[in-house]
Amino acid sequence: MARISRRELFKLSGGGALAARAGGIASILALKQAPAYAQATTLHWLRWNDFVPTSDALLLKEIVPECEKALGIKLTIEMINGNDIQARTTSAIQSGSGPDIICALNNWPQLYPESVVDVSDVAEEIGKAQGGYYDESKVVANDGKKWLAAPWCIVGALLAYRKSWFEEVGYPTGQFPQNWEQYRAAGKLLKANGHPMGQTLGHTFGDAPTYAYPYMWSFGGKEVQADGKTVVLNSKETTESVKFMTGFWKDAYDEGGLAWDDSSNNRAFLSGTCSCTLNGASIYLEAKRKPETYVTEKGTPLWQDILHAPLPKGAAGQFGYHLPMSNMLLAYSSNQKAAKEFLRWITSKEVYQKWFDTQQGYTVGATTIWEKDKLWEKDPVMLPFRTAARAGRFPGYEGPADRHAAEVLSKYIIIDMYAKAVQGMAAEDAVNWAHGEVASVHA
CATH class of the missing domain: 3.40.190.10 (Periplasmic binding protein-like II)
Structure with missing residues (x-):
């Protein structure tokens, strides 16, 4: 090595x-x-x-x-x-x-x-x-x-969401959006109601990669072939995922999330300024630990209005990291x-x-x-966290999670690909940039 x-x-x-x-x-x-x-x-x-x-x-x-x-x-x-x-x-x-x-x-x-x-x-x-x-x-x-x-x-990384707010936009309990199109549509309505979704695309170890990688996989994008050497990030599937993200971000998300770290979305959710975010169970557990501190706009304990769901499906399937x-x-x-x-x-x-x-x-x-x-x-x-780890992939897919995959992850290349596009870079240019960066790691 x-x-x-x-x-x-x-x-x-x-x-x-x-x-x-x-x-x-x-x-x-x-x-x-x-x-x-x-x-x-x-x-x-x-x-x-x-x-x-x-x-x-x-x-x-x-x-x-x-x-x-x-x-x-x-x-x-x-x-x-x-x-x-x-x-x-x-x-x-x-x-x-x-x-x-x-x-x-x-x-x-x-x-x-x-x-x-x-x-x-x-x-x-x-x-x-x-x-x-x-x-x-x-x-x-x-x-x-x-x-x-x-x-x-x-x-475990799952979506924490406000049950009542999703009910208001047509998704009652048990009917959480199943695919990215539905999720975007729900997010657009939620944002219009003053309840945007929250997500980071920053340089942080947890929430950004556990969101960006499964999102890319669900569209069919991947870093390398199974040989762990042939870089294939610059694909139609990856590009489509980036194009979708640019509109999705403006439609549904708190656009300040680009600068968030792994605790920012916790604070936003607990303060009632975001409706849904990918996270561990810490938001729910903290709200449950302090029921008098964290309450809904109706004055009821916030933890009673929180549920969890996996990330939505894409054309290539449903994945978690x-x-x-x-x-x-x-x-x-x-x-x-x-x-x-x-x-x-x-x-x-x-x-x-x-x-x-x-x-x-x-x-x-x-x-x-x-x-x-x-x-x-x-x-x-x-309960959704009980077996979450069985459904996970890991950065480097479809190759091994080796030193090269660790380097790509540590340099936040995949996260930056989406962040650059959200900030105005053309999707094709963002993907070309990221492909070059991954290729340099594998050179």
Whole structure:
């Protein structure tokens, strides 16, 4: 695999066997005491600020002390904005020091194969114990030879929408728009009523790519052929998707969404200034957590007026892209053995269950066992997220989600293709530009 230069890494970041291990974590959990080797070991775990605050609170208040008790590891958890993680990763790799473990979003692990530790023993053990991984969790963290990271979770990406407002424009409960034409027509009526849809086409890790890629696929567009080398973005299908987007954006969307990040649409929806947006379940969960703060124009709890739906169908089908996360163990770490035991421990069923419960369905586990959890019996509004990860594709389609796909994603090429057209560039020119950029990545 080709090595990425330091300059390229800074550009991408935006800132410059198994059997022997199988019973190991079970023994630790059973004994409830730290293994002797790990005494006084410290670990630094860098991850994102979760959109579900109670999950971060659990990690800091319960998991940190439990980790020291169970493993003898003094755990430091640092939480930063998800959009800043890639820059921190690059900086740490370049300096040869930093967090021992970094939570990677999307297929970022594919960018750093020479700089991470092979965690195949950990990943295979957890996968075997928990019903196997979703395809998406595997393709982003495994390069076909080894596991570059230990899968952690998948954030389901679905449309959150105001039930009552859609009813007003002719779409009662159970009859959400099924295709892009219907969705655009509904959006035009909603915008006329002062309730535009909300979407970002900005440089942000979550909402922009999880919208733009499935939208392109639904029209039949794709980056490359199955060989992973032949770039075919400049197609009639892709061009049609861009042309449709330019009119759709003006008809239905809050046009200021171009500058939004992954939290802007949350704020817009919760404040009542947008009617529908692609997101994880954090909008609904936050509204439910604070029913007296977030209310409708009628004064009723907002959460009671929120439902979820998948992105609409296109001529080529209906697709989703749900955000995977995995934990990379950096090669410069001097605590690699302890770090692997920590990854085994934190992703074990007993320990992970506590974190999963606080998520309330905002994420599904990276393994299929979590679909069977009793959590899904608690709230029918959350049920669409239960199996969302089974319907996902991933950037790089129809080729692999490899380093090239990760680079295209990190450079926001597909998102910028649509953004340029929305801002006035001819659809054909926007597609030609994007095709050239993707081709340069694959050169």
